[in-house]
Amino acid sequence: MKTTRLAESAHLFSGSGVTTRLRDGRSVTIRAATPRDAGDVSAMHVRCSTETVRHRYHSVPSMTGRFLSQLVGTDIALVAEAPNRAIVALANLGRDDGDAGELAVIVEDAWQRAGLGSALLDHLISMARLVGYREVYTVALPGNHWFRGTLTRYGQARLERSAGYDSMRLALRPPLARLPEQLGATAAA
Numbered sequence: 001m002k003t004t005r006l007a008e009s010a011h012l013f014s015g016s017g018v019t020t021r022l023r024d025g026r027s028v029t030i031r032a033a034t035p036r037d038a039g040d041v042s043a044m045h046v047r048c049s050t051e052t053v054r055h056r057y058h059s060v061p062s063m064t065g066r067f068l069s070q071l072v073g074t075d076i077a078l079v080a081e082a083p084n085r086a087i088v089a090l091a092n093l094g095r096d097d098g099d100a101g102e103l104a105v106i107v108e109d110a111w112q113r114a115g116l117g118s119a120l121l122d123h124l125i126s127m128a129r130l131v132g133y134r135e136v137y138t139v140a141l142p143g144n145h146w147f148r149g150t151l152t153r154y155g156q157a158r159l160e161r162s163a164g165y166d167s168m169r170l171a172l173r174p175p176l177a178r179l180p181e182q183l184g185a186t187a188a189a
Contacts, residue, residue: 008123009122009127009130010126010127010130012030012031012032012123012127013032013127013130015031015034016031017030017081018030018031018123020080020116020119022114022116024114026083026114028080028082028088028089028111028116030079030080030081030119030120030123032076032078032079033077033090034072035072037079038069038071038072039068040079040086041068041071041072041079041087041090042068043086043087044087044090044106045063045106048106048108052106052107052109052112054141055140056106058165071090071092074093074094075094075095075101075131076093076127076131077090077091077092077093078090078124079091080107080119082111088107088110089105089107089108089111089116089117090106091103091105091106091117091120091121091124092105092124093124093127093136095133098134099135100134100136100137101128101133102138103121103124103136103137103138104138105120105121107120118150121151124136125154125172128172129173129174133172134172135170135172136170136172137167137168137169137170138151138167138168139166140166140168141164141165142161142164142165142166148166148168151170154172155170155171155173156170156171157169
């Protein structure tokens with residue numbers, strides 16, 4: 001992971017967005033999700049195909065207020081906002097017991113295959129490292145190879161199969177010891 005990406009990801013904790021240009025030339029702003037995003041996240045899910053929603057949740061859940069609050073309220077939740085201010089993707093990292101967390105990403109169909117899911121995953125993994133996660137994993141339906149290919153960019157990912165699901169686990173290295181200086185933070189006297 002490049003130091004620049006770590007710095008950009010750390011910047012997302014402040015609530016400020018990071019503008020990203022996708023492979024197809026479109027731009028999005030990736031930022032931390034807020035409770036105010038729940039309605040726009042629901043609208044994004046409506047624009048997604050049933051297959052996209054099923055791959056993300058392993059079913060087609062009801063977008064209740066409580067469910068949407070949980071989505072935007074995970075330990076780390078990011079949204080990607082198109083230039084027209086529509087939310088077109090959501091990425092979550094929820095902490096499990098200890099220092100492991102589950103990754104999840106959903107990208108609206110019209111925005112898939114342009115690198116947006118990978119960009120969101122880059123930020124989630126950087127942010128996980130910055131706050132001390134030692135392992136991240138994702139649970140997917142068999143045949144969903146996107147996470148497998150993407151997670152192996154970060155190191156040796158382990159595939160575990162059970163009860164009709166595939167789980168990919170990735171051990172994380174801690175962030176660089178000098179990262180706060182690189183971010184411009186000052187040391188306490």
